[in-house]
Amino acid sequence: MKIVIANDHAGVELKKEIIAYIESLGHEVVNIGTDEAKSCHYPEYGKKAALMVAGNEVDLGVLICGTGVGISLAANKVKGIRCGVCSEATTARLIRQHNNANMIAFGARIVGPELAKDIVKAFLEAEFEGGGRHQQRIDMITAIENEQ
Numbered sequence: 001m002k003i004v005i006a007n008d009h010a011g012v013e014l015k016k017e018i019i020a021y022i023e024s025l026g027h028e029v030v031n032i033g034t035d036e037a038k039s040c041h042y043p044e045y046g047k048k049a050a051l052m053v054a055g056n057e058v059d060l061g062v063l064i065c066g067t068g069v070g071i072s073l074a075a076n077k078v079k080g081i082r083c084g085v086c087s088e089a090t091t092a093r094l095i096r097q098h099n100n101a102n103m104i105a106f107g108a109r110i111v112g113p114e115l116a117k118d119i120v121k122a123f124l125e126a127e128f129e130g131g132g133r134h135q136q137r138i139d140m141i142t143a144i145e146n147e148q
Contacts, residue, residue: 001027001028001059001060001124002027002028002030002057002058002059003022003027003028003029003030003058003059003060003061003062003124004029004030004032004049004052004053004057004058004060004061004062005018005019005022005029005030005031005032005033005049005061005062005063005064006031006032006033006045006046006048006049006061006062006063006064006071007033007034007042007045007063007064007065007071007108008033008034008040008041008042008045008064008065008066008070008071009034009036009037009038009039009040010064010065010066010107010108010109011033011064011065011066011108012033012034012035012036012037013108014064014108014113014116015031015033015064017113017116017117018062018064018113018116018117018120019031021117021120021121022062022120022124025121025124027124030052030057030058032045032048032049032052033045033049033064042065042070042071042074043070043071043073043074044074045063045071045074046063046065046070046071046072046073046074046075046105047074047075047077047078049061049063049075049103050074050075050076050077050078050081050083050103051078053078053080053081053102053103054078054079054080054081059102060102060103060104060123060124061075061083061102061103061104062103062104062105062120062123063075063083063103063104063105063106064105064106064107064108064116065105065107065108066107066108066109066110067085067107067109067110068085068086068087068105068106068107068110069085069105069107071105072084072085072103072105075103075105079145080102080145081102081103082095082099082100082101082102082103082138082141083101083102083103083104083105084099084101084103084104084105085104085105085106085107086104086105086106086119086123087106087107087110087111087115087119088115088118088119089115089118089119089121089122090122092104092119092120092122092123092126093122093123093125093126094126095123096123096126096127096128097126097127097128097129097134098129098134098137099134099137099138100128100130100134100138101123104119104120104123106119
């Protein structure tokens with residue numbers, strides 16, 4: 001798979017470890033986040049990555065900021081994006097299986113490198129359990145998005 005990764009200044013160091021980890025799993029990584037610790041604006045990076053996912057330039061996205069929340073809020077403003085903040089692996093697996101999430105976010109100030117790797121692995125290895133109630137709920141989310 002081709003995975004986009006984006007981050008603000010808070011996620012620079014963790015991103016380096018996550019890129020190496022994703023590549024070790026055999027995936028291609030497109031790094032569009034900052035590589036500098038100088039303060040920057042996470043909405044710019046969340047939007048840019050989300051547009052790549054929504055435009056099918058990449059398969060999935062991984063976002064990192066201080067808490068994971070701000071950058072995920074920006075990404076979720078892009079039509080077609082379902083990004084969840086995860087601080088543990090079970091949620092990361094379930095948002096792919098049940099919500100067909102196409103992006104994940106976590107906080108560099110919240111999770112350490114090993115937990116972040118577990119979260120990413122669970123997200124990347126999970127597959128949408130399509131159909132039934134899960135698809136019905138995604139269709140409902142899409143309908144809300146289309147009302148805007």
